[in-house]
Amino acid sequence: MAADGAALAPNVYDSEPIPEAARAEIDRLLASGDLFRYTAPEGAPVALLEAEFAALLGSRYALAVSSCSAALFLSLKALDLPRGARVLIPAFTFAAVPSAVVHAECEAVLVEVGANYRVDMADFAAKLPGAACVLISHMRGHTSDMDAIMALCDAAGVPVVEDAAHSLGTVWNGRNIGTLGKIGCFSFQSYKMINAGEGGILVTDDPELAARAVIMSGAYEQNWKKHPGLQNSYMLWQNKLPLYNMRMQNLSAAVIRPQLPELARRVEQGRFNHDHVADQLNACAHFDVPPPLGPESRAPDSIQFNLVGFDTDAEARAFQAQAKTRGVSVQVFGLSEDNARAFWNWQFLGDQPDLPQTRAMLMRACDVRLPTRLTRDELDFIAEALIAAADQVKAG
Numbered sequence: 001m002a003a004d005g006a007a008l009a010p011n012v013y014d015s016e017p018i019p020e021a022a023r024a025e026i027d028r029l030l031a032s033g034d035l036f037r038y039t040a041p042e043g044a045p046v047a048l049l050e051a052e053f054a055a056l057l058g059s060r061y062a063l064a065v066s067s068c069s070a071a072l073f074l075s076l077k078a079l080d081l082p083r084g085a086r087v088l089i090p091a092f093t094f095a096a097v098p099s100a101v102v103h104a105e106c107e108a109v110l111v112e113v114g115a116n117y118r119v120d121m122a123d124f125a126a127k128l129p130g131a132a133c134v135l136i137s138h139m140r141g142h143t144s145d146m147d148a149i150m151a152l153c154d155a156a157g158v159p160v161v162e163d164a165a166h167s168l169g170t171v172w173n174g175r176n177i178g179t180l181g182k183i184g185c186f187s188f189q190s191y192k193m194i195n196a197g198e199g200g201i202l203v204t205d206d207p208e209l210a211a212r213a214v215i216m217s218g219a220y221e222q223n224w225k226k227h228p229g230l231q232n233s234y235m236l237w238q239n240k241l242p243l244y245n246m247r248m249q250n251l252s253a254a255v256i257r258p259q260l261p262e263l264a265r266r267v268e269q270g271r272f273n274h275d276h277v278a279d280q281l282n283a284c285a286h287f288d289v290p291p292p293l294g295p296e297s298r299a300p301d302s303i304q305f306n307l308v309g310f311d312t313d314a315e316a317r318a319f320q321a322q323a324k325t326r327g328v329s330v331q332v333f334g335l336s337e338d339n340a341r342a343f344w345n346w347q348f349l350g351d352q353p354d355l356p357q358t359r360a361m362l363m364r365a366c367d368v369r370l371p372t373r374l375t376r377d378e379l380d381f382i383a384e385a386l387i388a389a390a391d392q393v394k395a396g
């Protein structure tokens with residue numbers, strides 16, 4: 001049975017409650033049956049969400065869709081990449097990212113990621129020639145060196161799509177993550193900063209990309225007229241593009257909209273929670289929590305740290321087991337079977353060259369959720385359990 005404290009371990013899976021304001025709007029939608037975004041002539045919840053989200057990010061256009069994966073796929077399609085085009089992605093990301101590349105009939109080229117969870121710039125620069133697009137996944141909200149990436153891509157004329165699924169609220173040099181590249185994609189899946197169960201949104205300043213993505217998301221016939229600011233662009237693309245029907249429905253927007261005003265508080269709380277635990281872990285010789293890059297202000301809802309001096313997988317597994325008996329679940333990305341964040345499990349890509357640097361990181365990098373609603377006592381409980389678990393293993 002578990003050690004003494006385990007019964008008191010905090011629940012790290014539940015989200016914050018959905019703001020009460022969602023209830024009246026959901027009741028209204030249920031009473032009227034008005035769930036499809038294009039039924040109302042104007043003011044549909046999805047359209048309002050798009051306007052509010054674009055304003056929040058400082059982007060010209062936003063398109064709400066069924067998931068971030070759908071947003072990534074539509075981004076690649078909107079860029080009109082030829083079949084088989086090479087798309088650079090970080091080798092540390094979620095399986096949905098290479099999957100979106102496959103769905104768009106492109107070829108994923110995996111780039112090494114360092115022990116700080118960020119794209120290795122030497123490998124990136126080496127693989128950039130011949131790439132038609134770069135899809136930067138800010139995995140777990142860790143921002144790679146976007147100054148260097150944008151400079152290289154601008155010089156090479158290669159468009160950048162940002163997978164900012166887990167980066168809503170992250171700022172780079174004072175600019176919102178997701179607005180640095182041509183298109184930025186976000187997720188409203190339950191484990192992200194804003195929770196609608198499922199959902200996604202893309203932002204862009206480019207009217208042609210926006211028009212193409214809107215039509216392909218399923219704005220059939222003249223429904224594009226309900227998206228503001230794009231009339232000329234749509235005339236070019238009407239009936240020329242396939243419809244993939246990845247729209248968001250009104251109930252999702254009703255759940256998301258009242259959470260937007262909560263974002264700033266959640267970001268601040270998430271950063272406090274992360275840094276509070278990180279300080280304690282970094283004071284322990286068995287852990288290393290990589291710091292953010294200089295221009296980066298993070299919006300974390302989880303913590304990642306590397307095990308230091310754990311020479312064998314058995315030792316890393318023993319740490320996981322010790323943490324578990326203390327009530328804290330730790331995922332070591334590379335050690336759990338079928339992990340969707342371990343590149344060697346993406347067999348759907350076919351044979352891939354090995355990525356020894358990313359592999360080494362994944363075998364010692366730990367992942368613990370820290371939802372914004374945790375109290376300081378709960379955070380201390382988690383930090384102390386992790387430290388006690390590592391001490392136990394290393395004392396042997």
Ligand SMILES: *Cc1c(COP(=O)(O)O)cnc(C)c1O
Nearest residue numbers: 067068069096139165166187189
């Ligand atoms: C969650 C996540 C996705 C997928 O988002 P969905 O909305 O579930 O499709 C993609 N990339 C990253 C980095 C994520 O965290």
